[in-house]
Amino acid sequence: MARLKGFTKLTDVDYALQSFLLQLKPKRLGSEKVPLTEALGRVTAEDIRAKYNLPRFDRSAVDGYALQAKDTFGVSAFNPKVFKLTDGQVHENEAKELWTGNPVPVGADAVVMLEYTKKVGENVEVGKAVTPGRNVSKMGEDVIKGSIAVETGVRLNPHHLGLLAALGKTHVPVVRKPKVAILATGNELVEMGQKLEYGKIVETNRLMLSSLCMELGAEPLNLGLIKDDLDKICTIIKEGLEYADAVITTGGTSVGYPDLVPLAVKKLGNPGIVVHGVAIRPGMPTALAILDGKPIFVLSGNPVAATVGFEAFARPTLLRLLGINEARPAAEAKLTRRVAGVLGRRVFLRVRVFEKDGAFFAEPVRLTGSGVITTMTKANGYVIIPENREGVEEGELVRVRLFSSIMRE
Amino acid sequence: MARLKGFTKLTDVDYALQSFLLQLKPKRLGSEKVPLTEALGRVTAEDIRAKYNLPRFDRSAVDGYALQAKDTFGVSAFNPKVFKLTDGQVHENEAKELWTGNPVPVGADAVVMLEYTKKVGENVEVGKAVTPGRNVSKMGEDVIKGSIAVETGVRLNPHHLGLLAALGKTHVPVVRKPKVAILATGNELVEMGQKLEYGKIVETNRLMLSSLCMELGAEPLNLGLIKDDLDKICTIIKEGLEYADAVITTGGTSVGYPDLVPLAVKKLGNPGIVVHGVAIRPGMPTALAILDGKPIFVLSGNPVAATVGFEAFARPTLLRLLGINEARPAAEAKLTRRVAGVLGRRVFLRVRVFEKDGAFFAEPVRLTGSGVITTMTKANGYVIIPENREGVEEGELVRVRLFSSIMRE
Numbered sequence: 099m100a101r102l103k104g105f106t107k108l109t110d111v112d113y114a115l116q117s118f119l120l121q122l123k124p125k126r127l128g129s130e131k132v133p134l135t136e137a138l139g140r141v142t143a144e145d146i147r148a149k150y151n152l153p154r155f156d157r158s159a160v161d162g163y164a165l166q167a168k169d170t171f172g173v174s175a176f177n178p179k180v181f182k183l184t185d186g187q188v189h190e191n192e193a194k195e196l197w198t199g200n201p202v203p204v205g206a207d208a209v210v211m212l213e214y215t216k217k218v219g220e221n222v223e224v225g226k227a228v229t230p231g232r233n234v235s236k237m238g239e240d241v242i243k244g245s246i247a248v249e250t251g252v253r254l255n256p257h258h259l260g261l262l263a264a265l266g267k268t269h270v271p272v273v274r275k276p277k278v279a280i281l282a283t284g285n286e287l288v289e290m291g292q293k294l295e296y297g298k299i300v301e302t303n304r305l306m307l308s309s310l311c312m313e314l315g316a317e318p319l320n321l322g323l324i325k326d327d328l329d330k331i332c333t334i335i336k337e338g339l340e341y342a343d344a345v346i347t348t349g350g351t352s353v354g355y356p357d358l359v360p361l362a363v364k365k366l367g368n369p370g371i372v373v374h375g376v377a378i379r380p381g382m383p384t385a386l387a388i389l390d391g392k393p394i395f396v397l398s399g400n401p402v403a404a405t406v407g408f409e410a411f412a413r414p415t416l417l418r419l420l421g422i423n424e425a426r427p428a429a430e431a432k433l434t435r436r437v438a439g440v441l442g443r444r445v446f447l448r449v450r451v452f453e454k455d456g457a458f459f460a461e462p463v464r465l466t467g468s469g470v471i472t473t474m475t476k477a478n479g480y481v482i483i484p485e486n487r488e489g490v491e492e493g494e495l496v497r498v499r500l501f502s503s504i505m506r507e
Numbered sequence: 508m509a510r511l512k513g514f515t516k517l518t519d520v521d522y523a524l525q526s527f528l529l530q531l532k533p534k535r536l537g538s539e540k541v542p543l544t545e546a547l548g549r550v551t552a553e554d555i556r557a558k559y560n561l562p563r564f565d566r567s568a569v570d571g572y573a574l575q576a577k578d579t580f581g582v583s584a585f586n587p588k589v590f591k592l593t594d595g596q597v598h599e600n601e602a603k604e605l606w607t608g609n610p611v612p613v614g615a616d617a618v619v620m621l622e623y624t625k626k627v628g629e630n631v632e633v634g635k636a637v638t639p640g641r642n643v644s645k646m647g648e649d650v651i652k653g654s655i656a657v658e659t660g661v662r663l664n665p666h667h668l669g670l671l672a673a674l675g676k677t678h679v680p681v682v683r684k685p686k687v688a689i690l691a692t693g694n695e696l697v698e699m700g701q702k703l704e705y706g707k708i709v710e711t712n713r714l715m716l717s718s719l720c721m722e723l724g725a726e727p728l729n730l731g732l733i734k735d736d737l738d739k740i741c742t743i744i745k746e747g748l749e750y751a752d753a754v755i756t757t758g759g760t761s762v763g764y765p766d767l768v769p770l771a772v773k774k775l776g777n778p779g780i781v782v783h784g785v786a787i788r789p790g791m792p793t794a795l796a797i798l799d800g801k802p803i804f805v806l807s808g809n810p811v812a813a814t815v816g817f818e819a820f821a822r823p824t825l826l827r828l829l830g831i832n833e834a835r836p837a838a839e840a841k842l843t844r845r846v847a848g849v850l851g852r853r854v855f856l857r858v859r860v861f862e863k864d865g866a867f868f869a870e871p872v873r874l875t876g877s878g879v880i881t882t883m884t885k886a887n888g889y890v891i892i893p894e895n896r897e898g899v900e901e902g903e904l905v906r907v908r909l910f911s912s913i914m915r916e
Contacts, residue, residue, distance in 0.1 A: 134699070138718045152880075155706070159809075198808060199695040201706045240879045248884065255911045256718035257883035260810050263711040264880060268700040286608040290543070291677040297564070297610045302672040309547045309665035399607060401669050424912045425862060427836035453834060456906075470649045471561075471673060474666035475657065497865075502664045503833045 126421035164206035279338030349399030535830035573615035688747030758808030857886035
């Protein structure tokens with residue numbers, strides 16, 4: 099089949115990823131300790147156990163008076179009862195003033211809220227009955243000493259940071275950021291900010307792929323923009339493999355004469371190219387390779403196809419290096435019009451999801467033009483149309499993987 | 508009603524926010540130019556127009572040969588046709604070799620893919636018919652010169668950055684990050700990393716609220732941890748108002764004796780407190796204030812209630828300062844068990860959404876214990892139970908607002 103010269107068949111997306119990962123055997127990267135103030139979005143490298151109970155002591159959940167619940171039996175606003183104020187242990191018919199967060203004193207088993215009390219000299223008048231345990235945060239009710247407060251493989255959000263701080267942590271062991279070296283090739287390309295002569299195009303894929311890496315918690319490294327020169331490409335990929343955990347190339351993957359990156363990878367050693375040609379649209383000429391035990395993602399020069407190749411292959415692999423099995427946020431939305439699929443290809447349909455009157459709708463951004471970047475910028479997510487679907491109907495509920503947030507109309 | 512001393516009624520959440528915003532009249536902040544490499548996640552401050560067409564010229568979408576489509580009429584693999592190679596303009600029965608991205612030469616109107624051709628000396632044998640426009644990315648098909656490439660009020664994702672770079676931009680005008688000064692109060696609190704004497708609690712809310720600010724693109728400023736001292740609190744809030752766009756306080760909002768922050772705000776000027784006491788659970792004692800035309804969010808000291816107060820009020824207000832009407836990503840999921848609501852209160856139910864066999868489920872993390880931080884760390888989103896619902900049923904499809912990603916089981 100002439101059309102697939104360079105790669106002889108198209109591999110199914112799931113099969114391509116699975117066989118690639120099976121051969122790569124990606125190991126989670128090592129860990130490093132970072133201060134909590136710099137840990138937002140990082141992934142835990144260990145189970146983090148509590149060194150003490152949280153709360154560390156029976157704590158008042160309100161401002162009020164600690165007392166013995168049994169002493170409030172029958173008490174109400176119409177039948178208040180006077181308690182003697184104490185500053186130490188709480189005995190029968192005694193009460194101790196507490197603020198939220200204060201330890202509940204020995205002897206007391208409940209706290210009456212301040213609003214239901216009235217201080218009168220050395221006494222306090224209580225106008226409400228409470229049951230034992232009322233308004234008391236029991237020692238260890240949040241986290242028990244020695245238990246796992248945050249598991250390994252968790253992406254730290256603001257609440258995790260708060261919990262770890264509450265447990266007395268100031269630092270947290272997180273998985274080192276995967277270093278991803280990114281290389282662009284193409285004689286027609288020029289660096290951002292340089293003069294654009296006729297026939298030249300600004301190279302934008304490194305910026306886009308770097309940003310995609312940053313979003314998932316990887317550290318992009320810029321290997322530069324290289325002319326279509328086999329030896330040079332070999333040298334640079336080798337350089338990338340030396341100090342990065344993964345390499346991404348963009349450009350030079352289609353089947354024409356300057357199909358240099360797959361050639362370079364083949365030249366560099368074994369196993370080299372594991373998959374070349376994937377049943378995905380856009381992104382068909384994507385190749386997946388392994389050298390020195392490290393993944394190389396050989397992506398199209400076409401910006402949209404490069405993005406899709408990243409989503410389908412680089413993203414899940416990099417998440418393995420981070421030790422996290424995380425899906426992009428998704429929304430279920432009604433498709434606003436019918437879209438045809440392509441039998442035998444997995445189609446990444448770009449859609450714009452919007453919220454209207456509380457419901458979500460997904461509007462296909464454009465049907466053709468995989469090279470058209472605005473299909474990505476006007477979209478905030480994509481719908482995967484499976485290989486065996488002829489199309490998706492208007493009004494059908496689709497699962498949208500979001501790469502941007504949903505706007506309210 | 509004794510229970511609500513300090514604030515005399517609970518305001519409905521929507522009404523509280525709307526009346527607060529109506530009085531605040533938040534203006535979008537000014538703009539600054541940042542390099543594209545630092546613009547990820549920032550919000551555009553202007554419509555950004557294309558200075559040129561994209562593509563800038565009719566561009567080949569493939570490696571192959573440019574020719575006149577009409578000359579390929581009737582051509583096929585079984586009936587190939589020889590074209591004369593040219594290096595300039597393309598005349599009848601001539602073809603010019605092109606690589607992806609090269610300008611389509613004058614005279615040509617289509618490109619035949621390399622795979623369907625064979626170069627023979629000065630000629631090329633073509634084995635496929637093409638229609639006019641085939642494999643040509645037309646000048647301006649992505650963006651037309653002078654049109655808006657990225658609108659104002661867009662949070663820049665990797666694709667927007669790619670598009671702007673393709674249009675020759677190196678910098679982009681974005682909305683200045685809102686500066687949010689954050690203050691914690693409470694005699695029982697100590698700074699992270701300090702020795703925890705009996706009865707003391709680590710202050711964690713500034714870290715958590717700072718992280719929430721960072722996530723949405725604001726810049727947190729730390730006003731410190733203050734003892735329950737009215738004058739000191741006044742001084743610090745004033746300081747915050749001087750150099751920040753918004754102030755958040757945490758602690759000192761409940762109705763007991765040390766209810767100092769609302770007092771301090773009242774002392775500082777007009778209009779001061781606009782809302783005090785909201786029909787929300789948790790987060791009832793939240794207050795919203797305005798001083799010097801700037802918003803002050805007076806949040807509970809309880810970490811979970813503080814988070815909910817942030818979500819309900821600070822987040823939408825800060826997004827106004829950024830000029831973006833953005834919702835958190837949401838998932839529709841099946842509730843795994845029945846949960847009771849609270850009539851007259853909007854309940855923020857914390858749930859853990861997980862994906863199993865392609866479907867989403869939402870598991871309520873815990874029903875009580877608003878002070879329990881682990882209800883937030885075990886959750887990845889929340890379901891809003893409206894004021895008028897007695898509960899949500901098992902198996903009911905609920906809308907979950909996600910603050911963390913969904914894990915695959």
